Amino acid sequence: MDQEIAPWASPAARARIAEVAAGLTDLSPGGVLATVETALHEHARQFDDEGIVLYAGTNVLGPAARRVSEPLVSGRPSMGWPGEKYQAGLDHFDTLEVLAPTLVARVMGARFAEVRSHSATLANLAVYTALTEPGDTIAVLPERAGGHTSHHAVGAPGVRGLRVADLPYDADAYDVDLAALPGFLAHERPKVVVIGASMMLFPHRVDAIKEAVAAAGAVLVYDASHLAGLVAAGRFQRPLAEGADVLTFSTYKSFGGPPGGAIATDDPALAERISAAVFPGLTANYDAGRLAPLAVTAAEILADGGAYADRCMAGARTLAAALHDEGLTVAGADRGFTASHHVAVDVSGLGGGRAAMARLAEAGIYLSAIGLPRQRPGEPDRGLRIGTQEVTRRGLDTGDLRQVAAWMADVLLRGADPGAVRKAAAELRARRS
Ligand SMILES: *Cc1c(COP(=O)(O)O)cnc(C)c1O
Secondary structure: OOOOOOOOOOHHHHHHHHHHHHOOOOOOHHHHHHHHHHHHHHHHHHHHHOOEEOOOOOOOOOHHHHHOOOHHHHOOOOOOOOOOOOOOOOOOHHHHHHHHHHHHHHHOOOOEEEOOOOOHHHHHHHHHHHHOOOOOEEEEOOHHHOOOHHHOOOOHHHHOOOEEEEOOEEOOOOEEOOOOHHHHHHHHOOOEEEEOOOOOOOOOOHHHHHHHHHHOOOEEEEEOOOOHHHHHOOOOOOHHHHOOOEEEEEOOOOOOOOOOEEEEEOOHHHHHHHHHHHHHHHOOOOOHHHHHHHHHHHHHHHHHOOHHHHHHHHHHHHHHHHHHHOOOEEOOHHHOOOOOOEEEEEOHHHOOHHHHHHHHHHOOEEOEEEOOOOOOOOOOOOEEEEEOHHHHHOOOOHHHHHHHHHHHHHHHHOOOOHHHHHHHHHHHHHHOO
């Protein structure tokens, strides 16, 4: 092929891309159809049907949300508010455009919800766009504390031309260093402070953080991308009620809806500025196809009284305790391991997070590496991050989770054959779909 994908990528990536490209010989419509059908079929078998998916940043739609997912709707741009749209003939979309933000705001305990961002990354960019000017400073959690790419200069803040300062962090508290915070804010003078991370074992002390942030004249944003399903259920914490000015989140992780981002706030002035940043600022066609499954998912969360969130959190405690009993080093041991649906395992003595992730993948157990609060800046990820939101939805029970913990320890500590574990894992999944 004359085309290239990423000649600037790492040697490992270039080797894999070349391997895949070498197999793509038939680019006729029929050949491409056969190729993509095989890829999708094999992916569904490996990951959806046979995999133990412990990756924290994903989930599966419920059956009702899946039923109302309609690809044709995604390609119908609907620009502007109902009653003043740029396009004609989209009267029935008005229903979705009122229903989805109403339900998302209600489930988050907020007055306003903006649901047109295609992702939480773009939701964060919309918030930065609304609340900062290029050259301003924002303060965010360091990467080892789970600060996300969309909080750091390499991501959305860099796109907005912002300076990014790492918040002082207290690794023992798994939270912002409250004693150091006022001095830090006085020195750095951020316009926006972002808390909420890609791994959240314990809640932030939002009220105390808010007090310091408000005194410094900044806006407090809580990125609940991973926690949204718990927050929506009234579990873990209620960031807006506790003092955050703005809540951003992904709608497809613990929330369990379609891919997308959302922004909630109680403040009408902030809501108006953020809304203008989303449209016409950062979107044209915002993908109305997301609204129906999003509305259905939010209504189900409201009706379920927190039962799903409770099962996710109980599953995390079960898994953490079982991994600990099996001999792995589970973070947060002195505090009951976790107060969310996340579990973190320190595998720095087992070759680090990336190596452990690869070994578990051979066994059909899928998750990701993550930095841990105690690691040094620049040190490769020490940890493995687990989220229970998908296995909970798939119906894995306490006994199943203990079995999964035993398999993980077999592979990571006891040299078990990953192929044998993978077969047993697929058998477990055949019983729990
Ligand atoms: C996953 C994540 C995001 C990005 O979400 P997308 O919807 O995939 O863009 C943003 N912030 C945090 C903290 C995340 O964990």
